[in-house]
Amino acid sequence: MPIRNARFNQFGGIDCEVEARGEWVPFTASEDDSEAFGRQVYATAAADSGTAAYVAPDPEPEPDPEDALAQARAAVNAERDRRLGTTFAFAGKDYDCDKASLARITGAATLAGFAMGAGAKAGNLRWHGGKADFTWIAADNSLTTMDAQTCFAFGNVAATNQSAHIFAGHAIKATDPIPADFTNDKYWP
Amino acid sequence: MADWTELDTNTLLPGEPLTSAKALAFFENPVALAEGAADAPSLYVGLAAKLVAGGLGSLVFAWSTGADVTFGGTVAGSALRPVGAARALSTRGASSLSVLLTSGSALTGTWTCLGYFDSVASASAPGEDTSTISIFGATLWQRTL
Numbered sequence: 001m002p003i004r005n006a007r008f009n010q011f012g013g014i015d016c017e018v019e020a021r022g023e024w025v026p027f028t029a030s031e032d033d034s035e036a037f038g039r040q041v042y043a044t045a046a047a048d049s050g051t052a053a054y055v056a057p058d059p060e061p062e063p064d065p066e067d068a069l070a071q072a073r074a075a076v077n078a079e080r081d082r083r084l085g086t087t088f089a090f091a092g093k094d095y096d097c098d099k100a101s102l103a104r105i106t107g108a109a110t111l112a113g114f115a116m117g118a119g120a121k122a123g124n125l126r127w128h129g130g131k132a133d134f135t136w137i138a139a140d141n142s143l144t145t146m147d148a149q150t151c152f153a154f155g156n157v158a159a160t161n162q163s164a165h166i167f168a169g170h171a172i173k174a175t176d177p178i179p180a181d182f183t184n185d186k187y188w189p
Numbered sequence: 190m191a192d193w194t195e196l197d198t199n200t201l202l203p204g205e206p207l208t209s210a211k212a213l214a215f216f217e218n219p220v221a222l223a224e225g226a227a228d229a230p231s232l233y234v235g236l237a238a239k240l241v242a243g244g245l246g247s248l249v250f251a252w253s254t255g256a257d258v259t260f261g262g263t264v265a266g267s268a269l270r271p272v273g274a275a276r277a278l279s280t281r282g283a284s285s286l287s288v289l290l291t292s293g294s295a296l297t298g299t300w301t302c303l304g305y306f307d308s309v310a311s312a313s314a315p316g317e318d319t320s321t322i323s324i325f326g327a328t329l330w331q332r333t334l
Contacts, residue, residue, distance in 0.1 A: 009267045009295075011267060011294075011295050013266075013267060013295075013297060015265050015267050016265075018299070018334065020299075020334050025263045025299045025334060026263055026264055026265035026268075026299060027265055027266075027298060027299045027334060028265040028266035028267040028268075028295070028296065028297045028298060028299075029297065030297040032297075033297045033298065034241045034243055034244040034297075035244055035245050035297075035298065038297055038298055078319050081317070082318075082319075085317070181284070183282075183284050
């Protein structure tokens with residue numbers, strides 16, 4: 001059987017091409033092959049001085065410690081951002097705190113601060129000047145009315161949630177090495 | 190369909206006449222074997238007795254260390270690793286996990302792909318979600334040389 005491109009492999013066998021039915025096909029020959037012709041191909045190729053020796057592939061380069069650290073920090077940032085994109089608790093309810101929600105909360109809390117400065121009283125639910133009570137939608141889609149003081153406190157809790165996560169992420173990234181289980185709740189507020 | 194004719198070896202000894210009935214048996218018996226005629230020895234029994242795992246004609250469910258292989262493509266046995274198939278996948282929590290089924294040793298000979306070997310397929314969540322999933326393929330192969 002015609003053989004070409006024979007080369008020993010890492011298992012002690014010989015990888016080559018053999019001609020079958022008019023075409024060259026890849027073949028692994030071994031002296032332990034259950035097929036007699038496989039053992040014959042091995043014997044033929046092994047006796048051929050043209051059969052190439054096995055060359056081990058170049059070992060994988062060691063990862064750059066700086067790259068590994070940068071990747072680990074990026075992963076912590078991603079986890080922080082994931083958590084910040086979920087919800088935070090205020091007065092017994094969970095509220096969305098994704099980027100768009102946070103912008104709305106910050107805006108409302110700022111207006112509430114101005115209203116308080118202008119004399120808005122506790123319990124006044126129309127401190128914003130509208131014709132309906134000031135209401136916020138919680139993550140469970142329920143409605144919560146808020147006076148200016150409550151809305152201002154609501155904004156403060158949202159901002160505190162943001163900073164607590166940012167500092168928690170900072171603390172994790174400052175740990176050497178960064179813990180592999182940094183996504184565990186025990187590291188986060 | 191050719192009929193199988195049982196020949197008494199005593200009728201084949203030197204000096205015995207070569208009758209037309211014997212000649213017909215010589216002519217028809219190989220055809221009867223190929224057609225699986227009644228009373229003919231079963232070729233399958235002989236083949237099955239020789240079939241061993243990893244031998245010519247045997248099947249293996251395996252993955253390849255090389256590139257994707259389409260239906261009918263061939264690879265050298267040294268690139269194949271026998272492996273099982275999973276019936277379920279379950280994850281909990283937010284951690285990134287990876288698990289691999291145990292593989293067997295490299296094979297010998299030439300193997301023809303009987304499915305489609307897709308080395309890896311991945312998908313990523315849209316938007317800012319960093320979730321990804323990757324599945325690593327394996328398929329059925331038959332030793333053809």
